[in-house]
Amino acid sequence: MNSGNPAPDGLPEDSAVHEGAAGARVDDLDQRLAAAVERMGHVTRTMLLRQAYAEGVSPLQHQLLLRVRALDGRARGSDLATELDVSQATASEALSALRRKELVEKVQDPADRRNVVYSLTASGEELSERLTQWDGPLTARLGEVPEADKATTLRVLLGLVADLHGEGVVSVARTCLTCVFFADGSAGTGLPYRCDLLQVDFDDAHLRVDCAEHQPRSAAS
Structure with missing residues (x-):
């Protein structure tokens, strides 16, 4: 618990810092970074x-409209619920409200005519x-x-998202770092990454957060 006494670096203690589970030590900087991410989330x-x-x-309707737009x-409905980490019932209720407002409509899924998908109205x-x-x-x-600084921050954040996705904390992550096409850059280019689908080498600044061509690594087979 924060006692109000100076921390080892001579600065006041940070109230974001706390003991881990069962009193285990958690790095002070790690906790402050996690707290900063939470603050940005707020x-x-x-x-x-x-x-x-x-x-x-x-x-929720705001997020659904943007996801329907992005998925084009x-x-x-089930995919939207998964992406936003809400129940299908919650997503269905919000989508019904958007239909009543004439902002979205149900149409037949062109890929599987037994199903329906949502699209935006004008x-x-x-x-x-x-x-x-x-x-x-x-x-x-x-x-x-x-x-x-922005490129490094993007890489670090997407790395965390990829790790948390691997642990099942995040349901959907269409990022480069979780994609089957993500590979090391070609020799001689000086660029660290390569998209095997598009045959393009790139760097931190060009990592994708929500790629339309993303295929999860689990689908590699």
Whole structure:
């Protein structure tokens, strides 16, 4: 527990630092990094919530509209629930509300005519375009950060996402680091990574967070 006494580095103790399970030592910097990520999560949730209510939708409906937009005709209800880590009943209720608002519609799945997928209506397209701007204040600040720092941060965060996905904490992660096509860069290019699907070498700054061509490593067979 934080006693208010100076930490070993001479600075005041950080209230984000606490003992691990059964009193096990957890690195102070690791805890402060985790706390900083949580704080940024609060910031992003707040921005998303404010824009959602300004547009007359709930935060979950906001996220569903953006996912339906991103999946572009491949948005099945079960997949949307999995991606947002909510129950199918919760996702179905929110999608029904969006249908009543005439923002999404059910259409026959072109890949399997026994199923249906969700797509945006014209009004839904217009709204989802506005909703993509929810992170404007954050991206404006990031524009002032050096490119090298942003690239390193992107790699570290996506590495954490990949690890947590491997442990089952994150259900869906369509990132380069979880993709079957992700490989080491070609010799002589000086670039660390390669996309075997597109035959392109690239660096940290070009890692994808949500790639439309992603195939999970488990599908390699």
